[in-house]
Amino acid sequence: MEQQMENRQVIFKGFIDRAPRETDMELKVGSIGGGLKAPPGSGAFLVKNLCLSCDPYMRGRMRDSRASYIPPFVPGQPIEGSGVSKVIDSDDPDFKPGDLVSGLTGWEEYSLVRKTDQLPNQLRKIEQHDVPLSYHLGLLGMPGFTAYVGLHEICSLKQGDTVLVSAASGAVGQLVGQLAKLHGCYVVGSAGSRQKVDLLKSQLGFDDAFVYKEEPDLDAALKRYFPQGIDIYFDNVGGDMLDAALLNMCVGGRIAVCGMVSQHSQTDPQGIHNLFNLISKRIRMQGFLQSDYLHLFPLFFNQVLKYYKQGKITYVEDVAQGLEHAPAAFVGLFSGRNVGKQVIHVANP
Amino acid sequence: MEQQMENRQVIFKGFIDRAPRETDMELKVGSIGGGLKAPPGSGAFLVKNLCLSCDPYMRGRMRDSRASYIPPFVPGQPIEGSGVSKVIDSDDPDFKPGDLVSGLTGWEEYSLVRKTDQLPNQLRKIEQHDVPLSYHLGLLGMPGFTAYVGLHEICSLKQGDTVLVSAASGAVGQLVGQLAKLHGCYVVGSAGSRQKVDLLKSQLGFDDAFVYKEEPDLDAALKRYFPQGIDIYFDNVGGDMLDAALLNMCVGGRIAVCGMVSQHSQTDPQGIHNLFNLISKRIRMQGFLQSDYLHLFPLFFNQVLKYYKQGKITYVEDVAQGLEHAPAAFVGLFSGRNVGKQVIHVANP
Incomplete structure (x- = not known):
């Protein structure tokens, strides 16, 4: 039997x-x-x-x-x-x-x-x-690879860029920020609690971070952290943060649309009102899935593994x-x- | 004096x-x-x-x-x-x-x-x-060049693409449609009156066209004209048409954000609700200004002038x-x- x-x-x-x-x-x-x-x-x-x-x-x-x-x-x-x-x-x-x-x-x-x-x-x-x-x-799986693809393939990351990451302490966000820092960028993260913000600043090497829930005016918050504007917005949330980021992008800015966790459960998702900035700022906004870039996975894996072993990345x-x-x-x-x-x-x- | x-x-x-x-x-x-x-x-x-x-x-x-x-x-x-x-x-x-x-x-x-x-x-x-x-x-000025840049530089136009153009009989739209047709694409235009739609179909060579004001459900209209989806949306209007197009884009679709004439006069512009499609369909949505591409102007000018003299383009x-x-x-x-x-x-x- x-x-x-x-x-x-x-x-x-x-x-x-x-x-x-x-x-x-x-x-x-x-x-x-x-x-x-x-x-x-x-x-x-x-x-x-x-x-x-x-x-x-x-x-x-x-x-x-x-x-x-x-x-x-x-x-x-x-x-x-x-x-x-x-x-x-x-x-x-x-x-x-x-x-x-x-x-x-x-x-x-x-x-x-x-x-x-x-x-x-x-x-x-x-x-x-x-x-x-x-x-x-x-770090070495789908979320890490998503960070890598979003920054390099979608946002054309380059040294000196100013980078905003939402859900910054999440599976994807924490690597977005650290990779951008390793490329000589200025990086600010948004997150949902003081604990997460402390983590971003003290352990993950972000230049700055803020609790989005404590900001009555996200546009004003972004103007405070990015007086010269945002070159790259790595968007993990959609909604209000995306709308505020659109108001603060630099000319030639890039937005990687990676997740809309704020909208996942709404059958009538919130409207985005500031898309006219796409024209005046010539912004490229692009959705992507890491699975379209699997040919790059070995490149990502070896690079991030090396950074990790060198102690340059925490997860x-x-x-x-x-x-x-x-x-x-x-x-x-x-x-x-x-x-x-x-x-x-x-x-x- | x-x-x-x-x-x-x-x-x-x-x-x-x-x-x-x-x-x-x-x-x-x-x-x-x-x-x-x-x-x-x-x-x-x-x-x-x-x-x-x-x-x-x-x-x-x-x-x-x-x-x-x-x-x-x-x-x-x-x-x-x-x-x-x-x-x-x-x-x-x-x-x-x-x-x-x-x-x-x-x-x-x-x-x-x-x-x-x-x-x-x-x-x-x-x-x-x-x-x-x-x-x-x-035809040979800023609007024509806008059509050219949007199709080639922003939307990476290629033979066989399905193309939606809004404000299709306008200064930019009529050339978008005709250039796309000359590149072997299927082209549908939306416009604001029967007269314009007739013009698009009878004189400007569009495959099809419709009066957006007569469509109670733009999503349904686009599904009718694009049963296999839209590869390129050349957006001259923003608003409801953009939202409906987002629902009907193909995987890898491209949206050139060229004008938001429907939103120009609104201090609180209408929300766009369907951006989550950017992710699932891996859509690239990009705003642009022709003035960033002036190095290409002579190329555009000579090509469109040639088409015009050959009788291949009407304006x-x-x-x-x-x-x-x-x-x-x-x-x-x-x-x-x-x-x-x-x-x-x-x-x-």
Whole structure:
């Protein structure tokens, strides 16, 4: 008789059109058959999940929309996201038991992973043993690569630029700021709390930072921090901050539209009123997805790894312990509860 | 005694923050001294103005704002704009009596023009005698060059693109559509009346066109004309059309933000709600001014002149006869009263 093992899972309950709540997910004890073996002939491999990533884009997969760039979650199935996992058994000649991998996996203890379900370069064997494993979900993963692509490919970062980053202590923002500083830029971050602002200034090397919630007039705040105007706005939030930034861009300014976390849960998103500045200031405003630039991933990876090993880059994580805390960790992203990149620690290797 | 000549002028009365009205300008009989001579040592030349250009950007110069890319008009002085003029007398060795020039001039019968008050390449001697003079204000002038720069430099026009143009029968729009057609694109224009739509389809070679005012649902209209989506939106209007276009862009789409005529006179411009599409569709949205690309002007001029002489391009003008009709002609731009490029015929050479 086939051996069944318990497999705790975080199940996606059903589509929503509002901010995610913990009750949109359910912790369930499922089971996994086959004695933790990858089915022969499947070409798949079975992993034990070690840590999982909470990313704002996942909220889009909770909407019943086929129009998005990524298909929605399947109700009744585990949440899907980036994770670092250890191969337990494999029917794929490229992966062997004991290998550590980062790639798309399920929010559960064990997952069966198929190489063919992953984007090119998105499933990677982890060869570095002197970097925290969870960094492959942040600093060295999709969020870090998003910062790199946004600055270099979208914003044409150059020495001396003045740079504004919103959600600056988040998974993407903290690397945006540090990379820009390493390129000789003046960098100011906005964040949602004093604690985050202190972090930006004392640990992450930002020139300055402010709590957007404490600014009654964001336009005035930006004029204070950027008396000469903003060359680059790395926009992780949309909404009021984008509108205020538009008023303060320099001629030839660039805006990377990376996330609109302030607008994610609104069915009628807030209007942006100051786009006429695009003309008078000749601003280039561009949305992007890191997945369109995967050919640059190795370049990014090696450069940022080097900076990290040289002690030139710091990365702050907010680690939730245990799969049972995954729903709360995910929901917390949308109220800014996390300080730094939100990950979930599921198991030790 | 110095000979004084009458010089009828259209005077700018004072700054406004709303749509322009005829009463914001005043026809006045001024005078010009010196016997229609350029003052010796002035380096200037005296011209007789033949035709003047009405352009929407001029509305920005009626606002008391030094923050704009171009200084405001001077109250009590004539309106300033592009014109075609004939040199009467000259203290500038580069210009001789009888020369025809296009460049910045005043809304008056005679103007004293200084080369040094003009942008490079903006003051040009007219050498072509087989093209209507007023075309140097439209097809072969700033509006035509705006179409060229927007399509090639901003939107990276390529064969097979699907192209939406708003204000499509206007000074810029009609050339956008025709250039895109000459590059093998599918082109649809929006305009404000049946007459304009007929013009676009029957004379200007657009694949299709529609009256935006007759569409209760612009999103639905765009889905009808662009079932596969829009690659390029050449935006001359902003507002609702921009919002609807954002919903219908293809992945990798490009939006040239060229004018926001629908928003010019609003102190609190309308909000744009669909910018989240910039991310999911990886859209590049860029404002621009033709004056940043003047090094390309000769390239544009020769190419469009060739197309015109080959009969491949048509240009529709709306000509107001006489300086006294200039205020009404200008004001009409903002309600879309003009059909084609609005010019004012002041005098024959």
